[in-house]
Amino acid sequence: MNKSAKLFKLAQQASLNAYAPYSQFAVGASLIADNGNYYIGCNVENVSYPCGSCAEQGAISAMIADGGKKIVEILILGYGKELITPCGACRQRILEFSDSQTLIHLADKEGIKKTFKINELLPYNFNTESLNND
Ligand code: THU
Numbered sequence: 001m002n003k004s005a006k007l008f009k010l011a012q013q014a015s016l017n018a019y020a021p022y023s024q025f026a027v028g029a030s031l032i033a034d035n036g037n038y039y040i041g042c043n044v045e046n047v048s049y050p051c052g053s054c055a056e057q058g059a060i061s062a063m064i065a066d067g068g069k070k071i072v073e074i075l076i077l078g079y080g081k082e083l084i085t086p087c088g089a090c091r092q093r094i095l096e097f098s099d100s101q102t103l104i105h106l107a108d109k110e111g112i113k114k115t116f117k118i119n120e121l122l123p124y125n126f127n128t129e130s131l132n133n134d
Contacts, residue, residue: 003032003073008111010040011077014055018042022049027084028077029055033068056090060097071097075105075112083113091122 001009007030015028020043027043041058056076063071074094078084083106086094094104098118105112119125 004075004105004112006030006038007032007073007075007105008077008107010038011055011075011107014040014042014059015077015079018055019044021045022047022052026079027055029059029074030077031059031063031074032072033063033066034070034072035066035068037063037066037068039063039066039068054087054090056086057093060093063097069097070099071102073103073105075107077107077109079109083108086121091118092125094118095122095125095127 010030011028014030015026018026018028020026022045029041031039033039039059039062041055041062043053043055045052071094076084076086085106095118100117100119102118104116104118104121106114
């Protein structure tokens, strides 16, 4: 199985475990890290709505906890009428662990529909250079 197919299958599996009783909107995320490992996440909602977390957040946390440092490719899968696109906060989270070549795949139930790089999804971003005040 190639990388894209594996990413898609893993995101599908994660989405089946999504805890989304309030939005009824399951999301799965999967990524390949610089250590060659795959990580997954799903959205986890809460009755106190702001406490919920996004699928991308879960996958990134799993990568960091396991010692991964960078996202090589990430796939986000949603089942809405429109193709899913990462929320603003998740774009910033992805940026933190990406480089200019990191691939961000957006998928629906059929497979990957679009692929972006982070500068396309979050242009003119606040990054580590932005903190430099010399
Ligand atoms: N959601 C994600 O998990 N990732 C995104 O990029 C967009 C939104 C989740 C959050 C919430 O549980 C549900 O989708 C509806 O907003």
